Amino acid sequence: MMIQTLRLTVLSSVLLSAAVMAADKPNVMILATGGTIAGTGATSTTTVGYTAAKVGVERLIEAVPELKNVANVKGEQVFQIASENMTNDHWLKLSKRVNELLAQRDVDGIVITHGTDTLEETAYFLNLTVKSKKPVVLVGAMRPSTAISADGPINLYNAVALASSKDAAGRGVLVSLNDQINAAREVTKTNTMTTDTFRSTDLGALGYMVSGKPVFYRGTARKHTTDSEFDISKLDKLPAVNVVYSYANATRTAIDAFVGAGDEGIVHAGTGNGSLSTPVKAALTEARKKGMIVVRSSRTGTGITARNGEANDDELDFVAADNLSPQKARILLMLGLTKTHDTKALQRMFMMY
Structure with missing residues (x-):
């Protein structure tokens, strides 16, 4: 009887210690959407030509038992897709789910x-629509889970550790791969294959x-998350x-097609500082007169598309993208158009976010 009582006492002590x-x-909640981090290859040396979005969230978590050392982790499979198939509908669903979870005290x-293909776009969309200062971290991998030296496990561990840190709060949505921390607004995928592909080419990483x-080592100056005016809840x-x-x-041809399809806005990824060739300028001018909002950006990948630089934006009633990439300018324009079609108000947003 005494031995049984002693065993129960020890068991209770262990359980209490574990609970404490x-x-x-x-x-930390892990929301899985698929991608290479959940991919599998035919062999351990397959790093291209693999199948993305095959491994579920529970297996991802089980593959990194060290996660339990930094956080109480739960997983939820939101989507199971390759990220080139990410759509506006996916973004709306994901952002709403993130906001629901972050509103919970636990x-x-x-x-x-x-x-990784569209990770930077999802990150920027969330950066503008998440209404919490709690950390939100996007993570991916360049090698499938079956590859030698797969980068997914260490990337996931670092992402959970980052999301667990109070130092990450209030910094906007973050992207963590290859031991680096980057801001959602600034980061972009720069290489088709290498593990150091994600870089903030203009301004550099936030830290490591x-x-x-x-x-x-630094923060981001542009407004985000709780300071954003965009509300996608409804x-x-x-x-x-x-x-x-x-x-x-x-x-x-492409511009006329988008006008004919009834699009509300178009982002022009121009050469150099967003310059416009003669036929393209004529088409965009006509599109604006028909009510379409036109944003000038650059295909170069770095630098500012200056207002009234390569085109007279005041005269044409165009919007300049500042240093946003074309794909991120599209996201800001979509969200801006949910509030206004006034080009001056939209230009303010491009200088603010």
Whole structure:
């Protein structure tokens, strides 16, 4: 009887100790959307030509048992897609779910596993629509889970550690891969294959992950999350906005097609500082007169598309994208069009976000 009582006492003590340890750790929710981090290849050396979005969230978590050392982790499979298939509807659903979870007192941070192809776009959309200062971290991988030296496990560990850190709060949506921390607004995928593909080419990383701890060196100056004016809680659809890419001998065909389809806005990824060829300028001018909002951006990948630089934006009633990439300018324009079609108000947004 005494031995049984002693065993029960020890068991109770162990359970109490485990409960206390769990209570001391932050609660992080992992929302899985698919991508290479959940991909599988035919062999351990397959790093291209693999199948994305095959591994579920529970297996991702099980593959990194060290996660339990930094947080109480739960997983939820939101989507299971390759990120080139990400749509506006996916973004709306994901953002609403993130806001629901962050409103709960028992959720301290969120990690979103994502394919790398459109990761930067999802991150920027969330940066403008999440209404919380709690950390939100997007993470992916360049090698499938079956590959030698797969980068997914360490990236996931660092992302959970980052989302667990109070130092990450209030910094906007973050992107964490390859031991670096980048801002959603500034980061872009720069290489088709290498693990250091995500870079903030204009301004540099915010910091690094060192032994599971974030080390920050700077913040981002543009408004985001709780300071954003955009509210998607009641939206079930986003305005139609597309991107037209410029090049030598570009014609007006694509622009006319988007006008004919009834799009509300168009982003022109121009050469140089957003310059416009003669036929493209004529097509965009006509599009604006028909009510379409036109944003001038650049295909170069870095630098500012200056207002009234390569085109007289005041005269044409166009909007300049500042240093946003064409794909991110599209996101801001879509959200801006949910509030206004006034080009002056939209230009203010491009200088603010």
